[in-house]
Amino acid sequence: MTRYLEMLGPRPFENGVDENNRIQFTMNFEAMAAGPVGQWAYDLQKILADAGLSTISPAASRDTWIGPSATLATGDGPYIRINETGAAQSEETHNADEYEMLSAQITVSAKSRTVVETRALAVWRAINRSRGVTVSP
Numbered sequence: 001m002t003r004y005l006e007m008l009g010p011r012p013f014e015n016g017v018d019e020n021n022r023i024q025f026t027m028n029f030e031a032m033a034a035g036p037v038g039q040w041a042y043d044l045q046k047i048l049a050d051a052g053l054s055t056i057s058p059a060a061s062r063d064t065w066i067g068p069s070a071t072l073a074t075g076d077g078p079y080i081r082i083n084e085t086g087a088a089q090s091e092e093t094h095n096a097d098e099y100e101m102l103s104a105q106i107t108v109s110a111k112s113r114t115v116v117e118t119r120a121l122a123v124w125r126a127i128n129r130s131r132g133v134t135v136s137p
Contacts, residue, residue, distance in 0.1 A: 001137070002043055005099065007031040007130040012120040015107065022077050022109040025120035029127055030087065031102040040102045041066045041082045043135040044127065051126040053119065054080055077110030078119040 009029035018024055031040070045064050048054035054064040064080040065072055072079045087103040106123055110116035 002037050002135050003034045004043075004130065004133045004135070005032045005034060007127050007133065009124065009128050012108070012117075012124050014117075018072070018109050020072075020074055020109075022079070022111050023113050023116045024107050024109045025116050026105060026107040027120065027124050028085070028103065028105050031104075033100045033102060035098070035100070037100050037102060041084050041104060044082050044104055044106065046135050047130075047133065048080065048123060048126060051122075053122055053126055072109065076112070076115075077108075078115050079109045080119075080123065081107045081109070083107075 007029055008031075009027050012025040012027040015024045015026040029044075033040075037043070045054055045056060045066065048064065049056050055062055056064065062073075063078065064082065066082050068081075068083050070081065072081065083105045085103045085105050087101040106127075108116050108120040108123060110119065
């Protein structure tokens, strides 16, 4: 179980098209978590699934992938890719608690501009300005 003290990111922006000619919107998030974090990208996927924006399984209806080497489906989308990125070093509080700093890029792809922009904004709104969020595995 991980407790995220804060998750922040700028509004998503259009970032070209992917190899299947789907429009992409991307956004970057930074977070601070209390204690060690095991799988930040999977926690983000869980937050999106809990918000009804991502399907984790079964594989046939999956719409979210983690990591740069994952191959997205070939359909129209919307599809979500979550990539962990570098972050600032951990911080220590005055009473020796350690806060981990994290960052991730989330890209939403779809053939329709309306669909991709709507989903990207929903993803951003589900995560941005989140404070005191606890994610259970």
